[in-house]
Every structure is written in structure tokens, then in C-alpha cells.
Amino acid sequence: MQRIFSGIQPSGIPTLGNYLGAIRNWVGLQGDHECLWCVVDLHAITVFQEPEALRTQTREMAAVLLACGIDARRHILFAQSSVRAHAQLAWIFNCIARLGWLNRMTQFKDKAGKDRENASAGLYVYPNLMAADIHAYHATRVPVGDDQKQHLELANDIAQKFNHDYGVDFFPAIEPLILGPAARVMSLRDGTRKMSKSDPSDQSRINLNDDADTIALKIRRAKTDPEPLPEHVGGLDGRAEARNLVGIYAALAGTDHAAVLGTFGGKGFGPFKEALAALLIDKLAPIAAEARRYLADPAGVDAILRDGASRAAAIADPIVAEAERLVGFLRP
Ligand code: TYM
DSSP states (O other): OOOOEEEEEEEEESSHHHHHHHHIHHHHTHHHTTTEEEEHHHHTTSSOOOHHHHHHHHHHHHHHHHHTTTTTTTTTTEGGGGGGGHHHHHHHHHHTTTTTHHOOOHHHHHHHHOOGGGGGGHHHHHHHHHHHHHHTTTOOOOOOOOOGHHHHHHHHHHHHHHHHHHOOOSOOOOEEEOSSSSSSSSOOOOOTSSSSTOOGGGGGBBTTTTOOHHHHHHHHHSSOOSSSSSSSGGGGGHHHHHHHHHHHHHHHHHHHHHHHHHTTTTOOHHHHHHHHHHHHHHHHHHHHHHHHHHHHHHHHHHHHHHHHHHHHHHHHHHHHHHHHHHHHHOOO
């Protein structure tokens, strides 16, 4: 059975993008993989987080993952900072990755923006920590949204260089799993920008805890163009907002763009948006309710994370200890 690792930052409430691009696929992969699901708080502090908010958001993220169907008994759910191996291996990888590789990372450029000089060093080496997350478990498959693809290529480059420099075949190649018709969910206000939990505008996204009225309103207000929906997929070219909403519908309904256009093509956005809002409410409301149920017992969620951390450490510690031996650290 192949081992899977994936992570999500507790830097806000998870969005529909996180759900369709990642979490929903994670749930589906649990049947035939050994899975590690990680709330990546070390990554979150690459931009400042209020300490109390970070603690709360880490617990809330775990509750949402459980509510979505992450199985913490058969698999492992834990917070990244509670397994030391991640930070230990990340340091080694900081010494493997080349500045030239990191300079090509588009996400750093997006996140650092114009004020690059003021970005944290952690934000710059962020992909090295991601590589450590995965390789600390010798995981071979990594389900993510489209925006993480470049980081996973870097994780493969790091593994290859480590193996080459130390003359070993220690870290395996990883395969990104980018699945479904909504691997890149875009902002509801601007079809050229990714939907993100850290976007300043709440209208740009659907949060997994939005209530029915909020979802309906956000979809009604979602940016579109004046043309009716096209009858064929080719007609979505150059219509980023229409493509985005059709992709969201397709993912939620378990179908594809063509089938959605088969039903709604040729009609205006009015009836389509109504159907989309109803579908969203139908799929998301039970998740929000279940997450609230988990959060009614915060100590219970913390206990799940604690148990996950000790099982995760049992896998990662010997792998990272071996990496340290290969590097030449003396263990007197
Ligand atoms: P994060 O927290 O930004 O997002 C978590 C997952 O959600 C996906 N995602 C999206 N998918 C489709 N459309 C969107 N608009 C959208 N926004 C987010 C992301 O691709 C991701 O799969 N660096 C990672 C977390 C991480 C990680 C790892 C992932 C840390 N270590 C190791 C895999 C393996 C991140 O910031 O995800």
C-alpha cells in the first residue's frame, strides 16, 4: 500500500477551494492508501499569526477535516509542530535546495508581493519544509490542488540531490495527485485569482462554515459576464468566471464541465446560480454542523491530534535519524 502525505495551513477558515482541490480527494483516497493528514502550523507562521488565534485555528482545522470524513483512527491526523522530525529534516533540506531553485517559486513571489525585502526567511524556504513533511515519512503520493504542483517538483529535486550528494537511494520520488474538475478554484470576485482563505475580501470565497443565506448571497453576487452559458466546453475559453462556477458545480455534482453545460448551456446565469447555491448548501451545511459538534468537545479534538502526533513521530523519527546519519552527524 502506498503512503500518502498532505497538509493544510491553519491560517483561516478552510474554503471551498481547499475542499474541492484537496480535502474531498483526501477522503476518497483513504480506502486504499496509508494516509498522514497534517495541519501545518509551522508553515502558517511564515506570516505572523496571533498565538491564541493560531491555537484555535489549528483545532478548528482538525475539526473541519474530521467533519469532512478524515478518518483519524485508520489514518493519522496531527499538527506539524508536534512532530519534531519535520523541522529537523527541513534544516537538512535548507542545505540541499539551491537559491536558484527557490527563486523560481511563483508562490513566494505572489505571497511576498512587492515588499520582498520584508518577507520572512521562513516564507522563502517554505517549500523546503514542505519537502521535509513528505520525505520524513517516505510518502510517495501527495494529493494537492494545482497551486502546489511547483512545490512538489521542488520536493523531488531535493530528494534527487540528497540521494546524489550522499550516494544513496534513500528518499523516493513522489507523485502529485491533482484530481477532479476543481483542482484550481478561483475567487468569486475575480476569475483570474485563486480562491484563498487569506484573501482580504470575504465575498471572494465560500468558507466551509458559511451558513445557507451567506452562501446564496455570495453566489448571487459572484462575478459573471453578460452572455448566457455556452453549450460546449470550448465556449468557456476566455470566460474565467463562467469556467470557475461550472467547475465548482461539476465537482460537487460528481460530474464534468460538459455534463453541466448539457443541462445549463444556452441559459442565463440566473437559474444556474440558483442551482449552484442549492447544491453548495446541500453539500456544505452538514460539514459545518459536524464540525460544530466536534468543537463542542475541544479536549476531544486535542486528544485526537495528540494521538496522531505520537503515531506520526513513530514513523518519521527513524527515517529522519537515518537521514542525519547519512549526512554525517556524530551520535556519541
Ligand atoms: P493550503 O493550506 O494553501 O491549501 C491546502 C490544500 O488546498 C488546496 N487549495 C486549493 N485547491 C483548489 N483551488 C483553490 N483555490 C485552492 N486553495 C488551496 C491546496 O493546493 C492544498 O492542497 N503548502 C500547502 C500545505 C502543505 C503541504 C505539505 C501540502 C504543507 N506541507 C506537504 C502537501 C504536502 C498549503 O499551503 O496548502
